[in-house]
Amino acid sequence: MLTRLFATIYLMPTYTFSGLVHPNRAVINHLEVVPLEVVSPDFPNRLSVRVTILASQISVVVDSPDDITADLDTLKNMLLGIVATSVDALGYTLGHAYSVEITSVVLPDGNYIVFGIDVPVLVESRSARPLTAGRVVDLTLQNHHLRRAVSDMRHAVQVPQDTAFYCYRAVESIRQSWADAGDEKRQWLEMNKALKIDRSAHDAIKDWADDQRHGAGVLPMTDSDRVAALQHVWEVMDRYLILVDRKIAILPDTFVLLAGK
Secondary structure, eight states: OHHHHHHHHHHSOEEEEEEEEEOTTSOOOEEEEEEEEEOOTTSSSOEEEEEEEETTEEEEEEEOSSOOGGGHHHHHHHHHHHHHHHHHHHHHHHTOOOEEEEEEEEOTTSOEEEOOSOOHHHHHTGGGOSSOHHHHHHHHHHOHHHHHHHHHHHHHHHOGGGHHHHHHHHHHHHHGGGGGGOSHHHHHHHHHHHHTBOGGGGHHHHHHHHHHHTTOOOOOOOHHHHHHHHHHHHHHHHHHHHHHHHTOSSOOTTSOOBOOO
16 A cells, blocks of 8 residues: 555656745745645646745646646646735735746656746737837827726736736826726726727736736636637737827727727
8 A cells, every 4th residue: 555655756746946036135935835736617626736936936746646737837827826816915924025936847757947037928919019119108198098008917926826917007107197088987988989999808917807806715717718818908908009190189080999899
């Protein structure tokens, strides 16, 4: 019995993730999280997760009964949430504000992968951006609503567990451009009319965002839901930038109505 149990544990695929805690001038000397059994809708079975931080160097060891190499980005995002929560709790006790990143992983076969900072679907859609980077910078520096929106979009990518919250708040920042329309309901109507968006297009992220911003204990978004939320806010931003750049009140009829999926 003991021999078979040892063999099962030994053969279980192990993924070792590495990362960093920032800023490096406020070193976390030692933090070890009690081993966790993690359930996620993205993975068929429970994962065993062990987190250790030494000299602000993050190590996360994941044992899985399945080969999950094909879902490394999803796994990395889930682990980032676990590590960030642990470091946030420590930061509370110390009165410090830290940020974390996971930079690489050693696979069960010994291969080593360094993660990029991009979201593949957003990188693939770069050619769809309506303005040059320089023009976007110029407009953003002149427009308070754009500044808030792009900041939230950055957080939506960097904080996977709160992607919907930040995506929806970015859209709401854009909505504030129509503050002269009156109340919130009227602002939504005017924005959607100007940008050729059906109100249902926002609904997919609104339900997630409402739970997150009200502190509800919900399951994390699946990777596909997260990608859909990011794609939506990028499309809204594309349309808003065209409106601002051309100094027009409404997009021309050549734009297809953006509707819910």
